[in-house]
Amino acid sequence: MKTKYIDLIDQTFVFPQPEFTLDSSNQLLFHGVDLMQLVAAHGTPLKFTYLPRISQNIQRSKSWFQKAMKKISYQGEYHYCYCTKSSHFSFVLEEVLKNNVHIETSSAFDINIVEKLISENKISNSTSILCNGFKNAAYLDNIIRLNKARENNVIVILDNYEELNLLLAKCDKKINVGIRIASEESPKFEFYTSRLGIGYKNILTYYRNEIKNNDQVELKMLHFFINSGIRDTSYYWNELLKCIKIYVELKKECPSLDSLDIGGGFPIKNSLAFEYDYEYMVEEILSQIKNACSEAHIPDPKIFTEFGSFTVGESAGAIYKVAYQKKQNDRERWNMIDSSFITTLPDSWAINSRFILLALNRWNENYERVLLGGVTCDSEDYYNSEQHLNAIYLPKFNKDKPLYIGFFNTGAYQESIGGFGGIHHCLIPHPKHILIDRDEQGEIKVDVFSEQQNEDQVLDILGYNRKDK
Incomplete structure (x- = not known):
């Protein structure tokens, strides 16, 4: 019986695809870039651009x-x-x-x-x-x-x-x-x-x-x-x-x-x-x-x-950790990401733009139908089947086995509409952003473009650190 996440993807789509493949451990690669390795080095939430x-x-x-x-x-x-x-x-x-x-x-x-x-x-x-x-x-x-x-x-x-x-x-x-x-x-x-x-x-x-x-x-x-x-x-x-x-x-x-x-x-x-x-x-x-x-x-x-x-558009993505699962009513399972859709993927919230969504790890495990929620206190901070092509299925939540998910092809408009480096809804900080390139030999290079926004930067923008107060 095929009940694993990898089976679901294989039965639903033609997979692998040129930009999406799996490594030997069945973890997701994007243009050959080891995404779980990026998570280990830089944490989440994480924005990246593959130049x-x-x-x-x-x-x-x-x-x-x-x-x-x-x-x-x-x-x-x-x-x-x-x-x-x-x-x-x-x-x-x-x-x-x-x-x-x-x-x-x-x-x-x-x-x-x-x-x-x-x-x-x-x-x-x-x-x-x-x-x-x-x-x-x-x-x-x-x-x-x-x-x-x-x-x-x-x-x-x-x-x-x-x-x-x-x-x-x-x-x-x-x-x-x-x-x-x-x-x-x-x-x-x-x-x-x-x-x-x-x-x-x-x-x-x-x-x-x-x-x-x-x-x-x-x-x-x-x-x-x-x-x-x-x-x-x-x-x-x-x-x-x-x-x-x-x-x-x-x-x-x-x-x-x-x-x-x-x-x-x-x-x-x-x-x-x-x-x-x-x-x-x-x-x-x-x-x-x-x-x-x-x-x-x-x-x-x-x-x-x-x-x-x-x-x-197709050069960028966003990686989140599923931080918690909330079970609402009998059928709703809300996977809460460690960031906000309103602030980091505003087109998904404002105009129901659709992005490619895939799990990064745990492809060999059973899947479940879920809704995705952001961490702001706004009821509109979610991503569900209305934006997605169909219902969202991901490997089952397990608090002892962290699940990481990626949204791909997010490179157009999201940073400017979301207000890069500015003030965001509920003061959710802007994620760390890295740049991925290849040298003349084709080897991957990773540089940090910006660190995650900190509290001093937010307080400066809001005027709390002004010396003339």
Whole structure:
């Protein structure tokens, strides 16, 4: 009779998988990294980032586009951009920039980060900076300063009708711009049109009135993004075709327009049962663009993508110890972790994001159905089948045999939304964070990025240690 946790995983999923394997003791490895060894060395709760995965995903995307372009004889270039809002950490940007990519920004401080990387020679002269998002005064000032230093490599993506005039009022240099399309949102959304960008019907008029006859401004790019991501749905293909139609019409009037930014939205693996045909989607997108351009007798545009979650999401994870089990009513078993979902995996709490959840140890033991609870006093601090693909099963709780669990592919947004190094709900400290890399020989290297937050750091932020009190 197969009643062990290892049997459950084997019967439910195809296992092992490229990034998830077991060692000789049936303990979990992530990309060959011994996770229980990390627990022994650093304790829990523990956040980790496996840096090589960032470069792997960038190169995967590049290969898919290059392969598809060759197959359909697409004549434009492909440019990979990293969307910094997914993770601004220096270790992420430094890994990303090893791969000859471009950068997309979304706020004023992004520009400060870019300037810091330029000063350290980590951003080359050929790197394009796409300045996206709503632009307040500080963001505009920083863009103007960057444009003055790197006029040919900055493209300002106009989000509304006023931004160009605000830029021109302060800038005496040439400005390369793009226009963001306000796409129509998925039918499930409570609003009809994206709050970002300029409506389809108004783009040509806006170009004619504000850009066409202005020698200081050159339109280089049309920008398109669907909030629900790049999915094989009639909704996505309909929105893509509308975007391509606008590009074709605009190109006929604007010779300088040569780039189409199709945004981000590649999904990341959130279950061992995850399936997505990346190669098919890339080829189909490029085919739709090429066909429309061929019919209109215009050149194939340069293609830009802005992958954020896809770049960094699958590189990280969080490890917890099951500290205690509470039995509520007759059927509920609550495994209490030694941290909080609200503070360390906020997307699981706020928008029911799904992550891969696996036990690290005790795979040879019997399993049970459980709910997972965090240690805050908030009733919403839990992770259950609503977020997970299905009911949660883990090796049976035994207070004499500690159980460790891991959440994987958590690298996008969790640290910034959770407020890295700041104040967290119920003053739960931010976990220790380590970086995992490989040297030239492929050997694993582990460095501590930050220790677990301590009481003095928390009291400093709250003002209790001020000397002027």
